[in-house]
Amino acid sequence: MQTQTEHDSEDYLASHYIHRSNWLRAAVLGANDGILSTASIAIGIAAASHHREPVILATLAGLVAGALSMAAGEYVSVSSQTDIEKADIEREQQELLEMPEIELLRLAEIYEKRGLKKETALTVAHELTEHDALGAHVRDELGLNEISQANPIQAALASGASFTVGGLLPLLATIFLPVKSMEYYLYASALLFLILLGTMAAKAGGSSVTKAILRISFWGTAAMGLTALVGYLFGVKLA
Numbered sequence: 232m233q234t235q236t237e238h239d240s241e242d243y244l245a246s247h248y249i250h251r252s253n254w255l256r257a258a259v260l261g262a263n264d265g266i267l268s269t270a271s272i273a274i275g276i277a278a279a280s281h282h283r284e285p286v287i288l289a290t291l292a293g294l295v296a297g298a299l300s301m302a303a304g305e306y307v308s309v310s311s312q313t314d315i316e317k318a319d320i321e322r323e324q325q326e327l328l329e330m331p332e333i334e335l336l337r338l339a340e341i342y343e344k345r346g347l348k349k350e351t352a353l354t355v356a357h358e359l360t361e362h363d364a365l366g367a368h369v370r371d372e373l374g375l376n377e378i379s380q381a382n383p384i385q386a387a388l389a390s391g392a393s394f395t396v397g398g399l400l401p402l403l404a405t406i407f408l409p410v411k412s413m414e415y416y417l418y419a420s421a422l423l424f425l426i427l428l429g430t431m432a433a434k435a436g437g438s439s440v441t442k443a444i445l446r447i448s449f450w451g452t453a454a455m456g457l458t459a460l461v462g463y464l465f466g467v468k469l470a
Contacts, residue, residue, distance in 0.1 A: 259432040261301055261390035265397025266428065267451055269293045270421035271458040273405050277414040278462030286405045286413065294398035302391030309383040316373075323368050334368065335360055341371050400424045414462070418455050425451045 272293040276286045327334050335356055342352035359367040401421055408416040425447045433443035 258389045258393040259428070261305075261393030262397035262428055263425065263447065264301060265294070265297065265394035266400055266421055266424045267397075267454055268297050268394075269398040270401040270404075270417055270424075271455050273401050274414045274417050274421075274455050275458040275462040277405075277417060278459045281410065283405070283410050283413075287402070290398075290402050290405050294395065294402055297398060298391050298394045301394040302387045305390040306383050306387035309386045313383055319373050320365070320369055323373065324365055327364050327368065331360075331364075334364075338367060338371060397424070397428070414459050418452075418459070421455060422448060422451055 273290040339356040429443040429447040433440040
């Protein structure tokens with residue numbers, strides 16, 4: 232049974248922003264890409280057409296393709312990272328079996344470089360090795376822990392779902408906004424969505440809201456502006 236102190240300690244650790252980094256990164260990236268990608272597609276088509284149907288169709292296609300691509304890409308990317316981590320852990324496990332003395336000294340050197348005295352570092356290395364040798368090396372030599380280790384399925388689902396949610400916003404805008412000058416309405420609404428997303432992400436991650444808004448507004452404007460320019464330059468009047 233947990234004591235109150237242990238429970239409070241777990242709550243304190245869970246409150247740190249870094250514990251949200253994995254899912255927050257995937258969710259923010261997915262939603263941001265969903266808004267920006269689908270809005271940019273819609274703006275590009277709207278700039279080249281006076282009809283609603285082509286804009287809706289292109290936006291819907293971009294939403295579906297983007298969500299699937301985002302999920303698949305995130306899964307492959309994180310899986311590759313996980314494979315590398317597993318390979319390093321297996322190698323470390325083998326080294327502990329073949330040369331435990333050298334690994335012990337290597338661990339002690341790490342603690343010494345962090346500021347411990349040589350004798351203290353060796354004592355700490357001894358005690359941690361007796362408790363969990365592999366865990367100590369994975370954490371302190373390889374730099375892996377529960378926070379940094381990625382989950383491919385979690386990252387894929389978070390990215391795909393958040394892209395879909397983000398992409399639905401521009402899609403709804405293409406359905407309900409006036410056809411005339413739609414590209415301008417799309418830009419304004421997408422920028423508003425991006426600012427709201429940036430604000431929520433900054434608050435969830437404990438970072439500067441102002442910096443998040445400026446960053447997302449600049450890059451969002453650049454992406455949507457260039458896409459609209461392509462539509463204007465080609466000047467294709469879609470039926």
